[in-house]
Amino acid sequence: MIPIAREVLGVLLRWVHLASAALLVGGFAYARAVAVPALQTLPSADRDQAWRRLALRFQPLVYGAIGGLLVSGVYNFLIHPGHSRHYHIVFGVKMLLAAHVFAAALLAVREPKPGRMTGLAISGFLVILLAACLARIF
Numbered sequence: 001m002i003p004i005a006r007e008v009l010g011v012l013l014r015w016v017h018l019a020s021a022a023l024l025v026g027g028f029a030y031a032r033a034v035a036v037p038a039l040q041t042l043p044s045a046d047r048d049q050a051w052r053r054l055a056l057r058f059q060p061l062v063y064g065a066i067g068g069l070l071v072s073g074v075y076n077f078l079i080h081p082g083h084s085r086h087y088h089i090v091f092g093v094k095m096l097l098a099a100h101v102f103a104a105a106l107l108a109v110r111e112p113k114p115g116r117m118t119g120l121a122i123s124g125f126l127v128i129l130l131a132a133c134l135a136r137i138f
Contacts (some may be wrong), residue, residue, distance in 0.1 A: 010079065013072040020068035021131075023061060024105060025124030031058070031108075032117040051112045059109040066102050073098075080138065087137045094130040097123045 035054060039047050083091070104120040 009075075013075050016068045017072035017076065020065040020072070021124075021128065024065040024069070024101065025121065025128065027058060027061065027065075028105065028108065028117050028124065029121040031112075032114065032121055036114045036117065055109045055112050062105050062109050066105065069098070069102075083138065087134060090130055090134055090137065094127055094134065097127045097130070101127060 031054070039050050039054075042050060077091075100123045101120055104116050104123070108116050108120060
């Protein structure tokens with residue numbers, strides 16, 4: 001691959017990775033902090049319908065963010081080989097938490113529950129924290 005094209009692809013996929021993480025984690029943090037309290041003020045029949053509408057609007061964004069994270073994450077991991085054992089340990093924990101975030105996000109857009117969104121947001125922020133640690137270890 002041409003060196004400049006590799007650099008451009010690397011920057012583009014890094015941006016995709018960061019934007020997808022911000023959208024996924026930030027979207028659910030917003031939903032838990034703002035949308036859930038707002039929807040709790042509605043009568044139960046209206047609340048269920050509002051939940052469904054909100055989930056349907058957010059569903060394509062969740063699928064796109066998860067896809068963007070998977071593609072860009074695999075690319076970033078494969079172009080930087082030769083990490084230490086400590087890196088791989090932290091990376092493994094990060095991947096387990098990321099799997100939890102993905103599963104909770106997919107469930108949350110099908111059947112939204114406030115507790116699920118809280119756990120998703122906390123795990124998402126932990127994944128971001130571990131990503132910062134990995135950047136320092138690398």
